[in-house]
Amino acid sequence: MNKNISLPVICLASLLILARCGADPTATDAAYSLIRVTPENLTSTNTYTDTYGTGYEYYMLDTAQDVNLEYTLDIGPSMKDVYFIFTNIDPYSETSSPTIHKKNQPESPAAGPDPAHDLKPTAIDLNKSPITSKIEVAEFNRDPFSFLNKLNPVSRLLNIVPSPEQRSDNADDAGVFYDYDAKKKAFITVKATCRKVVTDGRMTLNIWVADDCWAETGSKSILVTQEMVDTTAEKFLRSGADNDIYDWVTNIYGQPWGGHASPELIANEKYNNSITILLNDIDNDDASGGVLGYFWAKDNFIRKYFPYSNERIMxxxxxILLAKGDNPAAWNVTDSMPSQVISTLSHEFQHMIHFYQKTVLRTNGIGSEIWIDEMCSLATEDLVADKLQVNGPRGIFYNDPSTGQPNNRDGRLPLYNCFNEYSVTRWYGGDWSCVSYAVNFALGAYLARNFGGAAFFRDVVQNGFTDYNAVEYALARRGSQDGFSTILRKWAVSNLLSNKIDLLLNDSYKYNNSTAGFTNSIGSIKYKLGSINLYNYEYALAGNPHAGPYIYTSIPRNPLQPASNIYFKAGTSLAGKQSWSIRMDRNVRMSVVVKDPP
Incomplete structure (x- = not known):
């Protein structure tokens, strides 16, 4: 069994903490000296010495200033691989990459690009890594009232459309919706027909299909049938308790709409416990890849304040993506793309609830930073995947709680492995938003498996913070004293230990619980999460398969991105006493992982 050993600290200038796990309890405690270092005096050094014990180990070195670090690791007689992880703990600013020199070796050349880095993909396969929102939508949802203030008041008055008459939808009703064409950069109208109305208790679901996408009238290359509509409706809302997306997700986060004090928003009476889904060709591109769906808070506003609102909770x-089956002659909801669209139902429903519970009720109109909102939605997909009977972002069969098979290229994690040095808090644009989804799913999956699953993400949403403080609030509610910077570091260590199953459950480093997976509950509803071994996920470098987290063999010149980790292999099959000189900026923290060679 692994043990946590708290090592004594000799503090001559500032406090440092060195955490160890998996050490031999009889090993000599680490001894190191510290000299204060300033940017003007970078010839001074911090010196650390660690003694390697048994099994694998990880160490965290906490510095709080610009440093030249002399680091010595006594590995002992057995051959081990040594990894350094460098974390930029600043959530919003880049910082210089560290420089590393192995002692007793020729001076290394200046830091440069890693040879394998040039082989990383330069384009994203949207069929493997679909997008679940538009940046225009995400930015509006982040700060909707500032968008209203930017509208030209004269233009708004000239183009104002009266609010639609309040009435219930009925099957075969015809109507017109407002949507946005990202390619035209303009709002458009969509003619649609109501194809399904479902009521369960006080809740009603209305599904509308664009006329040009409907099987009997449409002109698109792939068309929606009544079977597809019925299946979508059944997944989202059906008779009975605790058996659909509506029940599972509201049990975590709360109601999607209700009372409020904002005159700009549609009244609770108009909401009338009714949710609308519009199935249309997003961006009118007749394409079989791209944006799966989105929630846009513009529709929660009355048209007096936003002329292109549909005045619906929708x-x-x-x-096209829902209708794209694996076999054109026989559509099935379990097919690759339809199952991703069904998973997106839960993803977008979280966004809908997030807007009401966070932006409307708790933060006076300022929404969560995009990465927070998206991480919650990705975690929601993960939490309900087995219930929906879809594989979800983990990319493993929904009924398999194990880590699955090697060479897995499904789900979000292959892309994360490839681009694991990207920022958590910086949302990337265009197709590269897929990388942001991958990074934030990986972080959310770690948080869910270590800090209470559904209850943790409920606490992220139901508080008054819109940035990383929302995560720290949820951590505190779960009994953790870790701050966001510590979580970034523990998450990074967990990446390299995800092929281990003997970690302590309460150790905050666990992705992998073997075939048991992870179970958590809110009330009477249980949520199951499968295990994750990042070494089972494969991506391509110049067409050649590469499995596991991407690990640099030389530190690139590029700065460390905000709230990011970069993984560096410090040595392969090392033994005995090893030393390195490392120069780090004040916002960089170093962690060390020692493992048996693969």
């Missing part, structure tokens, strides 16, 4: 799904 979200959008791409009709």
């Amino acid at each position: 979200f959008y799904l791409d009709a």
